[in-house]
Amino acid sequence: MLKLYYSKGSSAIAAHVLLAEVGAAHTLVEISIPKGAHTSDAFLAINPKGRVPVLETPQGVLTENPAILEYIADTYPEAGLAPEGAFAKAKARALSAYLCATAHVAFAHKQRGLRWAREESSLKDMQSKVAENIRDCAVFLENDLDLAPWAMGESYSYCDPYLMLMARWLKANDIALDPFPKLARHFDAIKARPATQEVFALHGLS
Ligand SMILES: N[C@@H](CCC(=O)N[C@@H](CS)C(=O)NCC(=O)O)C(=O)O
Structure with a gap:
C-alpha cells in the first residue's frame, strides 16, 4: 500500500491528486509544515531532506515531485497518465x-x-x-x-x-x-x- 506524507496546501497536492486520479489504494500522513513537523527526528529519518511530498512504496521511499508523479503514473498504466514513447x-x-x-x-x-x-x-x-x-x-x-x-x-x-x-x-x-x-x-x-x-x-x- 502506498503512503503519502503531505502538508496541507503544499506541493504534495500534485501527488495527492494523482493518487486519486489513478484510484490507488493509499494512506495519508500529515506532516504539518506550519507546525514544524517536517523538522522532527521521526520525519527526518524518513526523508533527511525534511521536505514533502514523500511517497512510501513497497520498494522503498521516494522523494521529489517529478519522481513521485512518474512513479504513480507508471505503477498504474491502465490509467494512461504516463506519456508513451x-x-x-x-x-x-x-x-x-x-x-x-x-x-x-x-x-x-x-x-x-x-x-x-x-x-x-x-x-x-x-x-x-x-x-x-x-x-x-x-x-x-x-x-x-x-x-x-x-x-x-x-x-x-x-x-x-x-x-x-x-x-x-x-x-x-x-x-x-x-x-x-x-x-x-x-x-x-x-x-x-x-x-x-x-x-x-x-x-x-x-
Ligand atoms: N524538490 C522538492 C521540493 C519539495 C519541497 O520543497 N516541498 C516543500 C513543501 S511545497 C517543503 O517541504 N518545504 C519545507 C522546507 O522547505 O523546509 C520536490 O519537488 O519534491
Whole structure:
C-alpha cells in the first residue's frame, strides 16, 4: 500500500491528486509544515531532506515531485497518465524538471529565502524579485505549452496536477491568472475534475 506524507496546501497536492486520479489504494500522513513537523527526528529519518511530498512504496521511499508523479503514473498504466514513447516521455520530464527546479525554487525564495542569504538586506532584495520570477515562469509556460487542453496534449497526464501548482504559486504572489488564458483554462479544467475536488476539500483549498 502506498503512503503519502503531505502538508496541507503544499506541493504534495500534485501527488495527492494523482493518487486519486489513478484510484490507488493509499494512506495519508500529515506532516504539518506550519507546525514544524517536517523538522522532527521521526520525519527526518524518513526523508533527511525534511521536505514533502514523500511517497512510501513497497520498494522503498521516494522523494521529489517529478519522481513521485512518474512513479504513480507508471505503477498504474491502465490509467494512461504516463506519456508513451521516448520523445513524449522526455517532454513530460522536461516540464516536470522545469516546475521542480525553476518554478518551485523561484517560489521557495519567498518563504525559504534564508537558504540563499545571510544578510537581511540580501534576503529582502531577493524576496523583492520573487513575484517577478514567478511571473516570468508563467509567461514561459503560457508561451511554451499548447495546453490543448492538457500539458502534454489531448490526454491528461501526470504533468497536469503538477502544472496546476503554477496557478497556486501565482495566486500566492497576488498575480492574476487573466494574462495567462491557457494556464487559467487549464486550472479551471483541472479543478473541475472529481479527483482534484476531493483533494482540494481535504486540503481546505478552493
Ligand atoms: N524538490 C522538492 C521540493 C519539495 C519541497 O520543497 N516541498 C516543500 C513543501 S511545497 C517543503 O517541504 N518545504 C519545507 C522546507 O522547505 O523546509 C520536490 O519537488 O519534491
